[in-house]
Amino acid sequence: MTIIFFLIGCSVLMALIFLGAFFWAQHTGQNDDLYTPSVRILLDDEITEPGSDTDHILK
Amino acid sequence: MTTDTITLANCYHCGNDCTEGQYELDAHAFCCAGCKGVYQVLSQSGLCNYYHYNDHPGANRAKFDKRYEYLDEPGIIKDLVDYQDDQVTVITLYIPYIHCSSCIWLLEQINKIDPAIYYSRVDFLRKQVNLRFDNRKITLRQVVEIMVDIGYEPLISLQDIVKKQTGIVKDNLVKKIAVAGFCFGNVMLLSFPEYFGLSGYEQTFRHFFGWLNILFSIPVLLYCGSGYFTSAWANLKNKVLNIDFPLALGIGVLFLRTVIEILTHTGAGFADTLCGLVFFLLVGKFVQQKTYYHISFERDYRSFFPVAVQVIEEGKERPLPLSDLKIGHRVLIRHNEIIPADAILLKGEACIDFSFVTGEAAPVEKTLGEVVYAGGRQIGPAIELEVIKPVSQSYLTQLWNNEAFTRKQDNRMQTFNQRVSKYFTVVLLIIAFGSLVYWLPSDIHRGFAAFTAVLIVACPCALALSTPFTMSAALGIFDRSLFYLKNTAVVEQLARIDTIVLDKTGTITNSSEENVTLYASLTHTDRQMIYSVCSNSIHPLSKQICDFLGNVPKLSIVNYQEIPGQGIAATVNGQLLIVGSSSFVFDNNSGTEDNKSTKVHLRIGGKYLGYFSFKNHYRDGLYRITNLNSYYDIYLLSGDNNHERKALLPFFKSDSFMHFNKSPQQKLDFIKSLQAEGKKVMMIGDGLNDSGALKQSDLGIAITDDVNNFSPGSDAILDGRSFKKLVRFLRFSKDTVLIIHISFLISLSYNLLGLSFAVTGKLSPLVAAILMPVSTATIIAFTSIATHVAARNRKLL
Numbered sequence A: 001m002t003i004i005f006f007l008i009g010c011s012v013l014m015a016l017i018f019l020g021a022f023f024w025a026q027h028t029g030q031n032d033d034l035y036t037p038s039v040r041i042l043l044d045d046e047i048t049e050p051g052s053d054t055d056h057i058l059k
Numbered sequence B: 001m002t003t004d005t006i007t008l009a010n011c012y013h014c015g016n017d018c019t020e021g022q023y024e025l026d027a028h029a030f031c032c033a034g035c036k037g038v039y040q041v042l043s044q045s046g047l048c049n050y051y052h053y054n055d056h057p058g059a060n061r062a063k064f065d066k067r068y069e070y071l072d073e074p075g076i077i078k079d080l081v082d083y084q085d086d087q088v089t090v091i092t093l094y095i096p097y098i099h100c101s102s103c104i105w106l107l108e109q110i111n112k113i114d115p116a117i118y119y120s121r122v123d124f125l126r127k128q129v130n131l132r133f134d135n136r137k138i139t140l141r142q143v144v145e146i147m148v149d150i151g152y153e154p155l156i157s158l159q160d161i162v163k164k165q166t167g168i169v170k171d172n173l174v175k176k177i178a179v180a181g182f183c184f185g186n187v188m189l190l191s192f193p194e195y196f197g198l199s200g201y202e203q204t205f206r207h208f209f210g211w212l213n214i215l216f217s218i219p220v221l222l223y224c225g226s227g228y229f230t231s232a233w234a235n236l237k238n239k240v241l242n243i244d245f246p247l248a249l250g251i252g253v254l255f256l257r258t259v260i261e262i263l264t265h266t267g268a269g270f271a272d273t274l275c276g277l278v279f280f281l282l283v284g285k286f287v288q289q290k291t292y293y294h295i296s297f298e299r300d301y302r303s304f305f306p307v308a309v310q311v312i313e314e315g316k317e318r319p320l321p322l323s324d325l326k327i328g329h330r331v332l333i334r335h336n337e338i339i340p341a342d343a344i345l346l347k348g349e350a351c352i353d354f355s356f357v358t359g360e361a362a363p364v365e366k367t368l369g370e371v372v373y374a375g376g377r378q379i380g381p382a383i384e385l386e387v388i389k390p391v392s393q394s395y396l397t398q399l400w401n402n403e404a405f406t407r408k409q410d411n412r413m414q415t416f417n418q419r420v421s422k423y424f425t426v427v428l429l430i431i432a433f434g435s436l437v438y439w440l441p442s443d444i445h446r447g448f449a450a451f452t453a454v455l456i457v458a459c460p461c462a463l464a465l466s467t468p469f470t471m472s473a474a475l476g477i478f479d480r481s482l483f484y485l486k487n488t489a490v491v492e493q494l495a496r497i498d499t500i501v502l503d504k505t506g507t508i509t510n511s512s513e514e515n516v517t518l519y520a521s522l523t524h525t526d527r528q529m530i531y532s533v534c535s536n537s538i539h540p541l542s543k544q545i546c547d548f549l550g551n552v553p554k555l556s557i558v559n560y561q562e563i564p565g566q567g568i569a570a571t572v573n574g575q576l577l578i579v580g581s582s583s584f585v586f587d588n589n590s591g592t593e594d595n596k597s598t599k600v601h602l603r604i605g606g607k608y609l610g611y612f613s614f615k616n617h618y619r620d621g622l623y624r625i626t627n628l629n630s631y632y633d634i635y636l637l638s639g640d641n642n643h644e645r646k647a648l649l650p651f652f653k654s655d656s657f658m659h660f661n662k663s664p665q666q667k668l669d670f671i672k673s674l675q676a677e678g679k680k681v682m683m684i685g686d687g688l689n690d691s692g693a694l695k696q697s698d699l700g701i702a703i704t705d706d707v708n709n710f711s712p713g714s715d716a717i718l719d720g721r722s723f724k725k726l727v728r729f730l731r732f733s734k735d736t737v738l739i740i741h742i743s744f745l746i747s748l749s750y751n752l753l754g755l756s757f758a759v760t761g762k763l764s765p766l767v768a769a770i771l772m773p774v775s776t777a778t779i780i781a782f783t784s785i786a787t788h789v790a791a792r793n794r795k796l797l
Helices: A003-027 A036-040 B033-044 B074-080 B101-108 B140-149 B158-196 B200-224 B226-237 B244-263 B271-288 B397-401 B416-439 B444-457 B461-480 B489-495 B524-534 B540-549 B582-586 B622-630 B645-651 B664-676 B688-696 B720-758 B765-793
Strands: B008-010 B017-019 B023-025 B028-030 B088-094 B117-123 B128-134 B308-313 B316-321 B330-333 B343-347 B350-353 B364-366 B383-387 B483-485 B499-502 B516-519 B557-563 B567-572 B575-580 B597-604 B607-615 B633-637 B681-685 B699-704 B716-719
Touching: A003 B158, A003 B200, A036 B101, B023 B033, B028 B033, B033 B140, B074 B316, B088 B140, B101 B117, B158 B200, B158 B271, B158 B765, B200 B226, B200 B244, B200 B271, B226 B244, B244 B271, B244 B416, B244 B444, B244 B461, B271 B461, B271 B765, B397 B664, B397 B688, B416 B444, B416 B461, B416 B720, B444 B720, B444 B765, B461 B483, B461 B489, B461 B720, B461 B765, B483 B489, B483 B720, B489 B699, B489 B720, B499 B622, B499 B664, B516 B540, B524 B540, B524 B557, B524 B567, B524 B575, B524 B597, B540 B607, B575 B582, B582 B597, B622 B633, B622 B645, B622 B720, B633 B645, B633 B664, B664 B681, B664 B688, B681 B688, B688 B699, B699 B720, B716 B720, B720 B765
Parallel strands: B499 B633, B499 B681, B681 B699, B699 B716
Antiparallel strands: B008 B017, B023 B028, B088 B128, B117 B128, B308 B316, B308 B330, B330 B383, B343 B383, B350 B364, B483 B716, B516 B607, B557 B567, B567 B575, B575 B597, B597 B607
16 A cells, blocks of 8 residues: 555646646746637638638637 | 719728728728728738628728827837837737737738738737837837728827736736645545545554645645735734634634644644635635726826827927926927827917816817917817926826825725624634633633634635625626726725716717707708818817718818807808808797707708707716616716706706816815715716816716727726616615625524534534535525626616
C-alpha cells in the first residue's frame, strides 16, 4: 500500500502543473478577451461567392 | 428638374435609403459621397469581403468633417500610445462603431491598406482595436485617418484611455479562486478516507493525509483568505463590525483547530471546510464584480471636451493640447466643434447649441464681444474666440470643484448586509462565549471544542453569498433591459429611493424620435422646396422637418427671411414659400394653438397646403411615472425656460414640484436641500449640467440614446428606449431586496441547525463538511431562481 504515497505525490504534481499552466495563461492575457476569438475563427481568409457561407456568422 | 420616377434603394455601405443613380460605383448604389468613398478605399485594397459577411455593415458617412492635426503633436501622442520607441508604436483605440463580424474582419485586415500597420487585433466586447505600426513609415495621424477613411472613427479622449488599469483587481481574484479551487479539490480527495473510516494498520496514511491537508490549507489561509483578515482588521480599527469579521474569525479558527487536531492526533481537522468556505466566498466576490467593457460610469467634462483645439498664433493655426490652453489664447472653432473654455467671441457668426450644457433646446446666437461659456457646440461657419478662463475654471467645469466630486461614493447608503452583520456578529460571539463558559467548569477540552465549533458552523458563508448572487442575477436582468448599473450595491439603493428628480431636455424629452406627421399632400417638388428652405434654419422644428423629408436634392433659394418665433419666408422656383406658426402664415390671430401638439403651417405661392404636426416630444412611457406619484415625490428640475410648464403639469403632483431655469450649481444645491430633509434622492439626467446633481444624489442615473456616447458620471446608465420600464425597474429592485431578506432567513436556519451540533462540543468534521456546501448550494439556487421569477412577474424577462 506504500504505493499510495507515490501516487498521491504524482497526482499533486500533475495538479500543480495544471495550476501553473492556468497562471501562465492568465498572465499572458489569454483570458482577457473570451469573445472575439469565437467570431474570428468563423471568418475565412477569402470568400469567393457572396453570401454563400454567412448564416452561421454573427449578425 | 428631377423626375418623379425615382427608384429607391439601400446604400450598399450603410443601408440607409437612397436614390439610385446619384452615387454609384460597380453597380452598387450609395447614399452619399462618404459611403462611396469608403467602398472605393476597400475595393482598391481588395477588401470587399467586408460586404459579404453582413449586409450593409458600414456606418453612415454623410456628415463628416473631423480634423486630426493634433495627432501630430508629440506631447499628445505620448499620452495616447501604450508603447513607443524609435521604430514601433503600440496603441489601443476605442471605436464605438464596432458591432459585427465584418468589423472584426476589416479591422484585422487593415495592413492590406497600409503595410506599415503590421498588427491589429480587435477586442469585440471592449470595442477596442490594438494596433502596432512602424512609426518611421506612418504617423499616428495617418493611421487614425485610415481608420476614419474606412468608416471606423476612433473616439479619442484622454480620460477614457486612462481607465485601462481596472482589470487588475479582477485578475488577482481569478488567481485566488484558482488556488482555492485547487486546494479545495485536493483536500477533499485526501479527506474522504478519513470520512469513510481508516482501519488500524492505515494510521500512517492518516498522518500523511493530515500533513498534506495542513500544507494545502496554508496558501488558502495566507494567499486566498488574506483579504478577509485585512478588511476585518481595517473595519475593527474604524469601530465597524462588518461581515468580514465573523468570516475572518471563522477562517482563522478553522485553520488553528485543524492544525492542532492533526498535530495532536485528536481528529481529522476541518481543512476541507476551510478550503471550501474560502473558495465559495471568492466565487461570490467574483460574480459580484460585473464589468461592462464598453461603458464608462466615471466620465467627466474631460471626456466630453476634445483632446486638443486649434489655436491661432501669429496668423498661423496650430493644434494645442487642451491642458496647455491658457488665458489669452485665440482659438478657432469649426462647425460642430465644442468650445473648451469660457471665451469672448472675436470673429464670425456664433450660433451655439447649449442643449447639453444648460438644457436649453434652441441654439443661441451670440454677438461679437460676448462671452461664450464652455461646453457649447458651434453650428455654422468657423468662429474665433479669445480664452478668458482656464479650462478647469470655466462656468461649467468649476462644478467639478464641488465637494460632491471629491467625496467617497461607495457607502452612501448602508446595505442590508452591513446593517445585519453587526447584530449577527454580536449574537455569534455571545453564543460562542456562552458555550465556552457553560462547559468550562466541567470539561475544559469540551469547552474549547464547543467554542471553536460555534465559530466554525456559524461562519456566515451563506449569508455573505446571498447578496452577491441575488444582486448579480438582478444586474443581469437589468442589463438585458438596457439598464446598466455600476455595481451590485446600486440595486439596493434603487429599492430605498423615495424621491425622484427628473431633468427635462434629453431626459424626459427626446428629439430623435419620429414624431412629425404631415397633414398635407405634397408633390416631390413641394418637398424639395420645403427641404431647401428649412435646411437653412437651425431651429429645432426646421431640423425635424428636414429629417422627416429625408435626403432630397436642394434647390436654390432667394430672399430668405427668418423671423424668430414665427417662421421662414423665402422664394424658391419663383414662388413664395411660407412656413411657420398660424399667425405668421395666415397673417391673423384666428387659430389658437392647443398645447397637445405644435403645428407648422405651409403656404406655397399664396396657396395653403396644410401643416406639419409635432407631437409632444416626451419619451415613451412618461405617463407611467404618474403611477408612482403615490409612492414617490417626483420633481422636475430643468435648465430650460418654463414654456412647457403647462404641457408637463399633468405628469407632476403640482406646480411646486416643477423647477425651471436652474443652473448646474442650483441643481446640485436643490438635491442637497432635499437630502437635508432626510429624503433618499434619485436623479435622472443626461447632460453635463446634471453632473453635479447626479453626483450629489443618492443614486444618479444618466439617460442616453447611445450608451457609447458621452454620458456624465453616474451610478447607472439607462438606455432611452427603456425609460418606459423605469417603474418596473423600481418595483423589481424592491423584490430583490425581499429575496435577500428571505435568503438571509434560510441561511440563518442552516446556522441554527449547525449550532445545535456545535454547542454540545461534538461537531464532527463530516457534518461541517456537508453542511457548508449544502447551505451554499441552497442559497445560490434559491436566489437565482427567485430573482428570475420576480423578473418574470415584473415582465422584465
